[in-house]
Amino acid sequence: MTLLEKTRSGRDDPRLAPVAKRENLSPGELARRVAEGTVVVPWADGHDLAKPIAIGRGCRVKVNANIGTSPDKSGLEEELVKLRAALDAGADAVMDLSIGGDIRGIRRRIRENCPVSLGGVPIYEAAFRCSSRRRPFRRMTAGDMLEAVRSHVEDGMDFVTVHCGITRAAVDFFRDKGRICGITSRGGSLLARWMLANNEENPLYSHFDEVVDICRSRDVALSLGDALRPGALADAGDRAQIHELYTLGELARRAKTRGVQVFIEGPGHVPFDQIPAQMRLEKIACDQAPFYVLGPLVTDVAPGYDHLVGAIGGALAATCGADFLCYVTPAEHLRLPGTDDVRQGVIASRIAAHAADIANGLPGARDWDDAMSRARKARDWDGQFELAIDPELARRSHGSAPPRNESVCTMCGEFCALRDDDDLF
Amino acid sequence: MTLLEKTRSGRDDPRLAPVAKRENLSPGELARRVAEGTVVVPWADGHDLAKPIAIGRGCRVKVNANIGTSPDKSGLEEELVKLRAALDAGADAVMDLSIGGDIRGIRRRIRENCPVSLGGVPIYEAAFRCSSRRRPFRRMTAGDMLEAVRSHVEDGMDFVTVHCGITRAAVDFFRDKGRICGITSRGGSLLARWMLANNEENPLYSHFDEVVDICRSRDVALSLGDALRPGALADAGDRAQIHELYTLGELARRAKTRGVQVFIEGPGHVPFDQIPAQMRLEKIACDQAPFYVLGPLVTDVAPGYDHLVGAIGGALAATCGADFLCYVTPAEHLRLPGTDDVRQGVIASRIAAHAADIANGLPGARDWDDAMSRARKARDWDGQFELAIDPELARRSHGSAPPRNESVCTMCGEFCALRDDDDLF
Numbered sequence: 098m099t100l101l102e103k104t105r106s107g108r109d110d111p112r113l114a115p116v117a118k119r120e121n122l123s124p125g126e127l128a129r130r131v132a133e134g135t136v137v138v139p140w141a142d143g144h145d146l147a148k149p150i151a152i153g154r155g156c157r158v159k160v161n162a163n164i165g166t167s168p169d170k171s172g173l174e175e176e177l178v179k180l181r182a183a184l185d186a187g188a189d190a191v192m193d194l195s196i197g198g199d200i201r202g203i204r205r206r207i208r209e210n211c212p213v214s215l216g217g218v219p220i221y222e223a224a225f226r227c228s229s230r231r232r233p234f235r236r237m238t239a240g241d242m243l244e245a246v247r248s249h250v251e252d253g254m255d256f257v258t259v260h261c262g263i264t265r266a267a268v269d270f271f272r273d274k275g276r277i278c279g280i281t282s283r284g285g286s287l288l289a290r291w292m293l294a295n296n297e298e299n300p301l302y303s304h305f306d307e308v309v310d311i312c313r314s315r316d317v318a319l320s321l322g323d324a325l326r327p328g329a330l331a332d333a334g335d336r337a338q339i340h341e342l343y344t345l346g347e348l349a350r351r352a353k354t355r356g357v358q359v360f361i362e363g364p365g366h367v368p369f370d371q372i373p374a375q376m377r378l379e380k381i382a383c384d385q386a387p388f389y390v391l392g393p394l395v396t397d398v399a400p401g402y403d404h405l406v407g408a409i410g411g412a413l414a415a416t417c418g419a420d421f422l423c424y425v426t427p428a429e430h431l432r433l434p435g436t437d438d439v440r441q442g443v444i445a446s447r448i449a450a451h452a453a454d455i456a457n458g459l460p461g462a463r464d465w466d467d468a469m470s471r472a473r474k475a476r477d478w479d480g481q482f483e484l485a486i487d488p489e490l491a492r493r494s495h496g497s498a499p500p501r502n503e504s505v506c507t508m509c510g511e512f513c514a515l516r517d518d519d520d521l522f
Numbered sequence: 523m524t525l526l527e528k529t530r531s532g533r534d535d536p537r538l539a540p541v542a543k544r545e546n547l548s549p550g551e552l553a554r555r556v557a558e559g560t561v562v563v564p565w566a567d568g569h570d571l572a573k574p575i576a577i578g579r580g581c582r583v584k585v586n587a588n589i590g591t592s593p594d595k596s597g598l599e600e601e602l603v604k605l606r607a608a609l610d611a612g613a614d615a616v617m618d619l620s621i622g623g624d625i626r627g628i629r630r631r632i633r634e635n636c637p638v639s640l641g642g643v644p645i646y647e648a649a650f651r652c653s654s655r656r657r658p659f660r661r662m663t664a665g666d667m668l669e670a671v672r673s674h675v676e677d678g679m680d681f682v683t684v685h686c687g688i689t690r691a692a693v694d695f696f697r698d699k700g701r702i703c704g705i706t707s708r709g710g711s712l713l714a715r716w717m718l719a720n721n722e723e724n725p726l727y728s729h730f731d732e733v734v735d736i737c738r739s740r741d742v743a744l745s746l747g748d749a750l751r752p753g754a755l756a757d758a759g760d761r762a763q764i765h766e767l768y769t770l771g772e773l774a775r776r777a778k779t780r781g782v783q784v785f786i787e788g789p790g791h792v793p794f795d796q797i798p799a800q801m802r803l804e805k806i807a808c809d810q811a812p813f814y815v816l817g818p819l820v821t822d823v824a825p826g827y828d829h830l831v832g833a834i835g836g837a838l839a840a841t842c843g844a845d846f847l848c849y850v851t852p853a854e855h856l857r858l859p860g861t862d863d864v865r866q867g868v869i870a871s872r873i874a875a876h877a878a879d880i881a882n883g884l885p886g887a888r889d890w891d892d893a894m895s896r897a898r899k900a901r902d903w904d905g906q907f908e909l910a911i912d913p914e915l916a917r918r919s920h921g922s923a924p925p926r927n928e929s930v931c932t933m934c935g936e937f938c939a940l941r942d943d944d945d946l947f
Contacts, residue, residue, distance in 0.1 A: 170932055221937075277899060279899060329895030330880065330892070369877045395837065395881075396891055398890050399873050399912070400920075401919050402869060406873055406877075409837045409873070416794060429933075431919040432922065432923035432933060448830060448834070452793075452831070455794065470702040470755070485824065485825050491825040491826045494857060497857065501593075506855070511593045512649060515703065515753075
């Protein structure tokens, strides 16, 4: 039985207790939410997962870091260094998006070194195989695509992103309307081309039950990819995107009926004012399934700062229903992220997630801030560094401009308001 | 006559036309808003201001950069380099907060080199004078404080921050309730100590009309400082803070009656979910006067990343009524900002301001994003760099990992979705 089936049938799974504890939920409450599909615990059979997580209603907002090779940069060692950077910075989950080099070998090595939930994107493997055999992607069969899902499941991924919701109807809406940035999802672009070249439906849609059953075999969670996510503010919320979202809602119901946990992927580039509606719509269309968003990015004009742009959108999204933030790094739109990009991306998303946890009134979320503010008021610098989301950076920054008087910083010096208050209040 | 008096009496001021044009407003519309007090144009008599701005209803959200010496770091040249960095990064206004070195000489040199509206904080000068004469601040007289306002006005500041709203009543509320971080405003802390030591009302409150008349003499705008702004999430929205806000509203009415433009300063550390209410309350309490906020910072735990934390809060604040964002730099809470901190702080606030302009439906705001997205779709890299909010960083980042094929980047390489769409749609 899968975890979803167990929770539905009222059977206990000892794996839930530690996860529930970290969320300040009772195991029974967590089990109820998994059963109703508002929370997922991506944890494949046989994975000795040191830091499992719950994602969804009433849980701390989680952060995912994407790593992985590209055709231009495909070193295993570099990816393991990035994995370590993501974990050190506090990523709750990791996805391996490798599309270059020995992708299966890389995936397995990443899994060996990954104590958190690990996800992958099978269609990339399928595309990579075609490319390395110099075979056009359009010649691929449904069987090839299912095979890539199977290899991810066999390799022990805890969740897989599958772009099942981009249907011919969605692509037709899309072609009718036009967009500035077309399809920016790699998986979506591949499948759209496949459908148009073959004049057939998306195999991952038409063979959806098989996709689900492959995942069910090792209790792998399904992350339903948003192939038509907007890649420009101008493209947000168009008919194609929302058509796909409602298709994902239908597929999510089918997956759950077959015993597989599911969450929904979302945008992307979205104007700040449209974020609440997009988040609400996902909850309506997908029966409150957990929502996993990329950013959202609230402006297109800031390459080099897209981690910050994504943190702005992510904070609002996560106060409006998003449960899981996929990080965006400063390298977005410019190059494959390096180690420092990974670190900055994770921290930026964690700040957004934490701001939302506080805003959402998650019990205990603000304790961390209050402890920091007490240390700040006491000018307890070591305490502040230890409590900082990035202790090393805080220590280095303060130390780079040593104050004359150690109890203050160089901003106010002798005019430190916090110190001067001490005798007053 | 001051600008406010002219607009109220229906007289034309030729200085308004170029300002209105940049805001896509007619000069008449801008004049009406200045007259009603919902927009300010901080532009002192006799200042040959190359880049004047309008701040408030229907205008692009503006960004201020604070520079200035501290007792520990007081070099003029360094401040001029920071000024240049702030201007290059696109700051709309600058405040000189110097409290160390030859502060009057530094202020004048900054003004000579500053093509944008320049503000200052007279109480810092007053405190600095006391300190350099080894005289306790509590011995200062109302006349000393007014003298500092006068010297700022004489030196040609376009606006001054004066902490007139921290009254004895506000301090009493404050003492009753307790806070984690007490008073974090330097000006507020000085004045609270003065009041308690002398058992008298805040001279800047009791002599408010004189403050206004000094500003009126050269048409300097008043920025009413929020001395009791929260310095911790836990302290946000307490009775003392809101008491002061309503006092600022009364003072704003009095200033406008006497012909002086006025805007209101706001927090500070505020949980994300409290930002809309705080912004709305300012508009209610202060007759829709422009609101100038510091951040707001939506978590206390991220020293080293407070520019990003402030951008999250600033974007929400500016969609809920804030008109003017005071930047926060990565150095906040750690040290006096350096040149790179200034640059990062300005860019972060500009991203937040721009995201809000788009969200607010400001006509034309999204054109920039659409142009960027078109360049992105066309893989026009030079176009993307030119349009980027920080062209140099974008170019450097892309160039640091050169792709094999120049039409793409190293993230997707041959699997570039944007390129592959070209033949489809």
